[in-house]
Amino acid sequence: MNAQPTTAPGAEEPLLRTAALTRHFQIGGIFSKRTLHAVDDADLTIGRGEIVALAGESGSGKSTIARLLAMVYTPTSGEIFFEGRPLSRLRSRKDQLAYRSQAPMVFQDPFSSINPVYRISHGILRSLVLHRPELDAAQRTAEAERLLTVVGLTPAAAYMNKYPYEMSGGQRQRVGFAQALASNPKLIIADEPVSMLDVSIRIGLLNLMTELRDQAGVSFLYITHDLASARYAADRLVVMYAGTIVEHGPIEDILARPKHPYTQLLLATVPDPRAPLADLAGADRGEPPKVVDPRPGCRFRARCPVAVDECATVTPLLRDLGPRHLAACHVTQPDTAPGTTAPPQREHA
Amino acid sequence: MTNLLRAIRHNGKAAAGLFILLLFLLMALVPGLIAPGDPARITPDTSLGISGQHILGTTAFGQDIWVQVVHGARPALLIAVVSGLFATVLSVLIGVSAAYLGGVWDDVLNLFTDVVLVIPTLPLVVVIAGYFAHHSISVMIIALVVTGWSYGARQLRSQALSLRNRDFLEAAKVRGERRSYIIVFELLPNMTSLIVANFLGAALYSILTASGLEFLGLGDVNTYDWGTMLYWAQNQSALQTGGYVWAAVPGLCIALLGTAFALLNNAFDEISNPALRPVRRLRVAA
Amino acid sequence: MSPLDVTDLGYEPDRDPLLQVSELTVEYATARGSALAVDRVSFTLRRGEFLGIVGESGCGKSTLLFGIAQLLSAPAGITGGSAVFKGRNLVGLTERQLQSVRWSQISVVMQSAMNALNPVKTIGAQFRDVLRAHHYAADHAARSREVMELVGVDPVHLNSYPHQLSGGMRQRSMIAMALLFSPDLIIMDEPTSALDVVAQRSLMVQIKELQRELGFAIIFVTHDMSLVSHFSDRLIVMYGGQIAELGATRTVFDTPRHPYSAGLLDAFPSIRGPRLPLLGIPGTPPDLSDPPPGCRFAARCPQVMPACTESGPELYSVDQVLVRCLLHAPGQVSHQEVPA
Numbered sequence: 001m002n003a004q005p006t007t008a009p010g011a012e013e014p015l016l017r018t019a020a021l022t023r024h025f026q027i028g029g030i031f032s033k034r035t036l037h038a039v040d041d042a043d044l045t046i047g048r049g050e051i052v053a054l055a056g057e058s059g060s061g062k063s064t065i066a067r068l069l070a071m072v073y074t075p076t077s078g079e080i081f082f083e084g085r086p087l088s089r090l091r092s093r094k095d096q097l098a099y100r101s102q103a104p105m106v107f108q109d110p111f112s113s114i115n116p117v118y119r120i121s122h123g124i125l126r127s128l129v130l131h132r133p134e135l136d137a138a139q140r141t142a143e144a145e146r147l148l149t150v151v152g153l154t155p156a157a158a159y160m161n162k163y164p165y166e167m168s169g170g171q172r173q174r175v176g177f178a179q180a181l182a183s184n185p186k187l188i189i190a191d192e193p194v195s196m197l198d199v200s201i202r203i204g205l206l207n208l209m210t211e212l213r214d215q216a217g218v219s220f221l222y223i224t225h226d227l228a229s230a231r232y233a234a235d236r237l238v239v240m241y242a243g244t245i246v247e248h249g250p251i252e253d254i255l256a257r258p259k260h261p262y263t264q265l266l267l268a269t270v271p272d273p274r275a276p277l278a279d280l281a282g283a284d285r286g287e288p289p290k291v292v293d294p295r296p297g298c299r300f301r302a303r304c305p306v307a308v309d310e311c312a313t314v315t316p317l318l319r320d321l322g323p324r325h326l327a328a329c330h331v332t333q334p335d336t337a338p339g340t341t342a343p344p345q346r347e348h349a
Numbered sequence: 350m351t352n353l354l355r356a357i358r359h360n361g362k363a364a365a366g367l368f369i370l371l372l373f374l375l376m377a378l379v380p381g382l383i384a385p386g387d388p389a390r391i392t393p394d395t396s397l398g399i400s401g402q403h404i405l406g407t408t409a410f411g412q413d414i415w416v417q418v419v420h421g422a423r424p425a426l427l428i429a430v431v432s433g434l435f436a437t438v439l440s441v442l443i444g445v446s447a448a449y450l451g452g453v454w455d456d457v458l459n460l461f462t463d464v465v466l467v468i469p470t471l472p473l474v475v476v477i478a479g480y481f482a483h484h485s486i487s488v489m490i491i492a493l494v495v496t497g498w499s500y501g502a503r504q505l506r507s508q509a510l511s512l513r514n515r516d517f518l519e520a521a522k523v524r525g526e527r528r529s530y531i532i533v534f535e536l537l538p539n540m541t542s543l544i545v546a547n548f549l550g551a552a553l554y555s556i557l558t559a560s561g562l563e564f565l566g567l568g569d570v571n572t573y574d575w576g577t578m579l580y581w582a583q584n585q586s587a588l589q590t591g592g593y594v595w596a597a598v599p600g601l602c603i604a605l606l607g608t609a610f611a612l613l614n615n616a617f618d619e620i621s622n623p624a625l626r627p628v629r630r631l632r633v634a635a
Numbered sequence: 636m637s638p639l640d641v642t643d644l645g646y647e648p649d650r651d652p653l654l655q656v657s658e659l660t661v662e663y664a665t666a667r668g669s670a671l672a673v674d675r676v677s678f679t680l681r682r683g684e685f686l687g688i689v690g691e692s693g694c695g696k697s698t699l700l701f702g703i704a705q706l707l708s709a710p711a712g713i714t715g716g717s718a719v720f721k722g723r724n725l726v727g728l729t730e731r732q733l734q735s736v737r738w739s740q741i742s743v744v745m746q747s748a749m750n751a752l753n754p755v756k757t758i759g760a761q762f763r764d765v766l767r768a769h770h771y772a773a774d775h776a777a778r779s780r781e782v783m784e785l786v787g788v789d790p791v792h793l794n795s796y797p798h799q800l801s802g803g804m805r806q807r808s809m810i811a812m813a814l815l816f817s818p819d820l821i822i823m824d825e826p827t828s829a830l831d832v833v834a835q836r837s838l839m840v841q842i843k844e845l846q847r848e849l850g851f852a853i854i855f856v857t858h859d860m861s862l863v864s865h866f867s868d869r870l871i872v873m874y875g876g877q878i879a880e881l882g883a884t885r886t887v888f889d890t891p892r893h894p895y896s897a898g899l900l901d902a903f904p905s906i907r908g909p910r911l912p913l914l915g916i917p918g919t920p921p922d923l924s925d926p927p928p929g930c931r932f933a934a935r936c937p938q939v940m941p942a943c944t945e946s947g948p949e950l951y952s953v954d955q956v957l958v959r960c961l962l963h964a965p966g967q968v969s970h971q972e973v974p975a
Contacts, residue, residue, distance in 0.1 A: 070523045071523075072519065072522065072523060096525070097525045100523065100524065100525040101525070104523060104524070105520070105523045107516045107519070107520060108516075109516055112516040112517060113516035113517055113520050114517055114520075115517040115521075115535055115538075115539070116517075116539065117538040117539055117541075118538075123517075123520065123521075123524070126521075126524060126526070127524055130524060130525045130526070131525070176520075179520075179524070
């Protein structure tokens with residue numbers, strides 16, 4: 001099902017890799033300078049032809065990571081490597097444009113991400129003008145129609161002249177994907193692309209993403225708060241909490257044996273109409289903290305059912321707890337050790 | 350664009366305002382056809398009342414009032430449109446830039462706008478106009494533009510700010526568009542209704558203030574437009590000597606033109622902000 | 636425990652349903668005529684019952700809620716039917732008459748209610764406003780503390796401003812406000828949609844606990860079917876302004892009879908069990924200003940028959956469930972029900 005990553009002789013450079021990626025925001029007025037730690041020390045990799053799900057609640061930093069990768073924000077520290085080249089070295093407009101063509105973004109809100117005064121073909125055509133200058137006007141129109149067909153908006157010629165208000169949320173999101181595909185990208189950053197759509201429509205777009213991965217080898221960074229849809233579409237999962245990555249690895253592995261207590265909590269709260277209600281340990285009432293001027297220690301300790309003294313003073317680092325499966329927790333044991341906590345689950349069919 | 354035209358047709362205020370405006374436009378375009386004659390020609394038939402020969406009577410200098418009124422439409426519209434246009438351009442430049450550039454630029458431009466906004470306009474206009482020895486229409490236009498842009502700049506900045514966080518602008522940036530392109534081609538087209546409404550408001554302000562200036566004698570008293578007519582009427586004590594028509598009609602025209610602009614301004618406000626539109630009432634069957 | 640007395644018209648609490656909605660119809664005036672947002676909806680609600688109303692955008696569920704609570708304003712209006720609450724038809728009552736019912740017997744928790752709190756007043760001050768507006772006789776401060784404790788928020792926050800509380804706490808405060816007069820019915824319009832998953836779950840559990848403790852009925856509107864699956868007693872699935880299916884929650888989940896309900900349940904990828912490719916329900920909801928003849932779901936239905944586009948199916952009763960589908964019309968050979 002997955003495209004094999006290209007094996008270059010020697011090192012296998014992933015498509016995108018971040019190293020200690022950090023982004024802080026200054027908040028407060030002139031007199032009280034405080035720092036909001038939106039993302040701290042994120043090490044993320046995305047391979048070729050794979051869908052990586054980035055899951056977390058609000059304030060986890062997932063949207064900030066999307067904007068760092070899309071060069072909307074610049075990192076406070078750390079580096080992003082795309083095909084081995086650091087983004088901070090991209091100075092000229094030409095270099096930046098080249099990167100933008102390879103890592104476009106799809107936005108969450110279908111009702112505000114398309115300019116309402118133009119027809120929907122406008123964004124696609126502009127993308128072609130900017131990133132594929134070798135095409136002339138007629139070729140651009142033809143290519144735009146082809147892209148609309150790829151994303152399932154047929155007959156394309158009819159859709160080219162529609163205005164956004166004439167289309168539904170799901171259709172508009174498909175236009176967003178068409179726009180992203182216009183530059184023949186290797187990676188698409190999808191920031192909660194289905195969260196604002198009706199449930200019955202979401203599957204169609206998730207299927208589109210997996211199709212693009214399988215047929216065109218496009219990688220996706222799929223940002224979401226819904227673990228069920230992450231499982232449906234993604235190959236690997238990264239879980240974020242309060243600005244840090246707390247767990248990552250192959251998605252089936254994590255869902256079967258979640259290591260970090262936060263991942264276990266998330267998994268327990270995913271509503272599954274077919275299963276009986278899982279009992280939430282201690283009826284958790286907490287919410288993710290706003291991380292302003294934090295002290296060292298685990299940011300989840302206030303809500304963690306298994307926290308120990310060390311958690312309050314030493315920040316846990318990601319460590320190997322299974323095959324390519326890492327989590328940042330002082331308490332959790334690797335797979336081989338007995339007594340690993342996991343939610344009750346059904347037998348696999 | 351077709352949406353806009355349809356909206357104008359359906360709006361009662363817009364229709365009324367447009368009608369009045371077109372009437373004056375006609376007067377401005379072909380005054381000679383509607384009221385042939387020379388508005389400045391002095392005749393011995395002074396202070397005549399309404400008659401077949403002189404539809405609105407004559408002034409204290411024997412000039413035909415109706416001819417003056419019709420010929421006065423052109424300078425009035427000229428001042429209104431030209432001042433309105435330049436003032437709006439300034440409003441857009443300053444207001445939208447402040448919103449989109451943000452940060453220090455926003456603070457600086459805001460401060461500047463606020464200062465200009467706070468200065469009382471009529472005295473400032475009088476000072477500016479009085480500064481120039483030769484009173485002409487261009488001087489008046491300059492004075493009006495300099496004092497008339499600040500309110501619009503505030504309004505447009507507010508709207509631009511509310512649009513700034515819309516995803517489609519971020520999408521344009523992520524796509525790789527230059528900032529100038531985004532402001533002109535992505536942001537401004539979403540503000541057309543408000544920009545037009547601003548223009549109409551600036552035109553209204555211009556015509557009223559210009560008439561005020563002329564009434565005070567600071568306009569060119571040798572051109573014959575409505576404000577100047579009022580000046581001469583006052584100068585010759587028209588009201589006291591029974592020249593009621595001479596005193597009232599120019600003021601009425603100014604008010605009518607102003608009303609046309611105000612009606613259209615309101616209509617465009619409603620078009621650009623659906624929340625202001627009158628709510629449809631349901632015909633309850635049961 | 637209601638402090639206000641309402642003259643009931645022969646209403647017997649033990650015998651009669653708390654709320655009886657019959658053929659309720661709501662229309663919107665649009666530029667092109669009127670759109671039918673709610674089309675002849677009927678259901679009953681007993682004391683202490685938890686009724687879930689599920690549907691996607693444009694199905695009319697929120698409009699239905701506003702219609703029942705008499706909160707509609709132009710261009711929408713009730714054009715037919717009734718909503719009889721404790722023996723009195725709410726439709727057609729004047730504002731003054733509704734005053735005696737509002738908040739003391741029916742209260743409302745809106746979507747994103749945490750943004751409905753006045754940002755310049757403390758929580759306690761807003762509670763006092765409500766208590767005073769409805770002439771609460773007993774001690775205001777004590778009652779405010781009581782309801783805050785009921786929802787699990789420290790009463791010290793009565794002195795806080797809304798922006799000082801987190802989203803979850805604000806939502807709980809809104810629910811506390813809804814409980815001030817121990818109403819018989821609380822109407823909730825997507826009260827958890829603005830919260831994160833973990834907060835959502837704990838809030839739902841809390842609401843269910845409160846209901847068991849205090850005995851009020853709930854009408855809970857949401858687009859997220861799985862959210863109500865463990866909490867509601869009965870479920871209404873709405874589509875195109877009409878009821879598509881109505882029955883006990885577990886029954887609807889285990890054996891959905893309407894193709895839309897089945898499709899909706901299928902559109903939730905499972906977090907456990909085998910990973911299967913899904914289809915969802917391709918297509919878009921019907922345009923309510925010009926609804927298609929026949930069944931409104933026909934265009935998207937995987938089991939559509941020629942008869943479906945001719946005449947709109949009525950609600951048919953099948954095994955204690957009401958289904959608006961020709962597949963279950965009396966006389967039809969009963970279809971093999973596919974378990975969800």
